[in-house]
Each structure stands twice: as structure tokens, then as C-alpha cells.
Amino acid sequence: AQKVTQAQTEISVVEKEDVTLDCVYETRDTTYYLFWYKQPPSGELVFLIRRNSFDEQNEISGRYSWNFQKSTSSFNFTITASQVVDSAVYFCALSEAQRDDKIIFGKGTRLHILP
Amino acid sequence: DAGITQSPRHKVTETGTPVTLRCHQTENHRYMYWYRQDPGHGLRLIHYSYGVKDTDKGEVSDGYSVSRSKTEDFLLTLESATSSQTSVYFCAISEAPRFTSTDTQYFGPGTRLTVL
Numbered sequence: 001a002q003k004v005t006q007a008q009t010e011i012s013v014v015e016k017e018d019v020t021l022d023c024v025y026e027t028r029d030t031t032y033y034l035f036w037y038k039q040p041p042s043g044e045l046v047f048l049i050r051r052n053s054f055d056e057q058n059e060i061s062g063r064y065s066w067n068f069q070k071s072t073s074s075f076n077f078t079i080t081a082s083q084v085v086d087s088a089v090y091f092c093a094l095s096e097a098q099r100d101d102k103i104i105f106g107k108g109t110r111l112h113i114l115p
Numbered sequence: 116d117a118g119i120t121q122s123p124r125h126k127v128t129e130t131g132t133p134v135t136l137r138c139h140q141t142e143n144h145r146y147m148y149w150y151r152q153d154p155g156h157g158l159r160l161i162h163y164s165y166g167v168k169d170t171d172k173g174e175v176s177d178g179y180s181v182s183r184s185k186t187e188d189f190l191l192t193l194e195s196a197t198s199s200q201t202s203v204y205f206c207a208i209s210e211a212p213r214f215t216s217t218d219t220q221y222f223g224p225g226t227r228l229t230v231l
Binding site: 035037043044045047050091093102103104105106107108 | 155156157158159160163173203205207219220221222224225
């Protein structure tokens with residue numbers, strides 16, 4: 001079955017702290033894609049990253065980094081030196097090559113960065 | 116930013132009335148999607164389209180229909196709105212199907228629908 005679990009419903013950290021958002025997925029496919037999206041208070045959904053199942057290399061983009069580990073079926077997202085503007089709901093998502101055109105989203109983690 | 120607009124952005128309607136939401140894109144992308152977002156459920160796929168007049172159901176399609184007569188427009192219709200359809204509706208587009216390297220979905224700004 002195709003499933004994405006974001007066990008952390010809500011997290012609060014003080015500004016400048018590092019924070020990691022967990023994402024665990026389930027899939028039977030060997031070819032799949034993982035995504036992270038950000039939804040700030042304004043409501044739009046912002047694409048952050050896409051990673052395919054054959055590329056386990058970690059990625060860093062500024063203060064954002066992603067750790068993909070197939071052995072634990074996890075695709076965790078870390079924000080380093082968090083800022084108030086990082087406050088948002090973050091969604092992890094999965095798409096399987098065998099299930100054309102469908103992305104399954106996790107329920108999201110609401111992140112509060114406290115000044 | 117991907118050129119995606121949704122209309123209306125906000126709508127309040129009464130139970131039993133028909134409602135149509137419109138998604139318009141200027142990217143000429145082949146794939147278009149409708150999602151609904153509800154607290155505790157994240158985003159759930161309602162219907163999607165893989166080309167003009169080609170559509171298929173998602174995981175929560177009951178009570179909804181869609182149409183795509185032009186590449187740029189994807190309409191979502193609630194034939195007889197119910198209170199359970201109160202939600203935020205997002206349209207998304209992508210250039211390519213899941214298994215290609217260019218696969219990424221970009222989302223519109225959302226439509227907040229309230230059914231009284």
C-alpha cells in the first residue's frame with residue numbers, strides 16, 4: 001500500500017534552533033518519487049524538493065537539507081538555524097511510478113518558529 | 116511561479132446548489148489535478164486529467180465531476196453541494212507523468228468553499 005506518515009503533528013522551536021521534520025513512507029514500487037511542500041500561513045503550496053528512489057544522495061539547499069534513507073523508508077527534512085519565516089505546515093508526499101499521476105500526501109507537520 | 120489561477124478564490128453556497136470551480140493555467144502543461152485539503156487529512160486527490168477530455172478519479176471523487184475541454188482549463192463541479200464538501204480546493208499542474216525526470220506538481224492559490 002502507498003502511504004506517507006508524518007508522525008509530528010505540530011512542532012515549536014525557538015528561532016535559530018535546528019529542527020527536523022520526519023517523513024516515513026510505504027511503497028511496493030522500486031521506482032518512486034518523494035516530495036516536500038511548504039504551506040505558509042498565506043495558504044499557497046510551495047514546492048521544495050523532489051527526489052527519486054534511485055538517488056539516495058542527501059541534498060542541501062541553503063538552510064534546508066534532506067536525508068533520504070531507503071533502508072528505513074524515510075525522507076526527513078532539516079531546517080538549520082530556523083527563522084520565523086519558516087513557520088508553516090510542511091507536507092511530505094509520495095508518487096509511485098506504477099500509479100501514474102497520483103501523489104499521496106502525508107497529513108503535514110505544523111512548524112512554529114518562536115522569536 | 117507557475118501560471119495557475121483559480122476562481123473563485125472564496126465561495127459560500129447553500130446545500131443542494133451546484134458549484135463549479137475553475138482552474139486555469141498558462142503553462143501548457145498536460146496534467147492537471149484537483150485536491151481538497153481538510154484538517155487532519157492533508158491533501159487528497161479528487162480527480163485528475165492527463166489530457167483534453169481525458170480524466171480519471173482520485174481517492175475522494177464521490178460527489179464531484181470534472182471536465183477539460185481545453186488544455187488550459189480544468190473545471191471541478193459539485194452537482195449538489197453538501198456540508199461535507201466544505202473545504203479548501205487546490206488545483207495543480209504538471210508537465211509530465213510520474214515516472215519522468217521532470218515530474219513536479221505546482222499548485223494554484225486555492226479556493227475556500229463553504230457549504231451552509
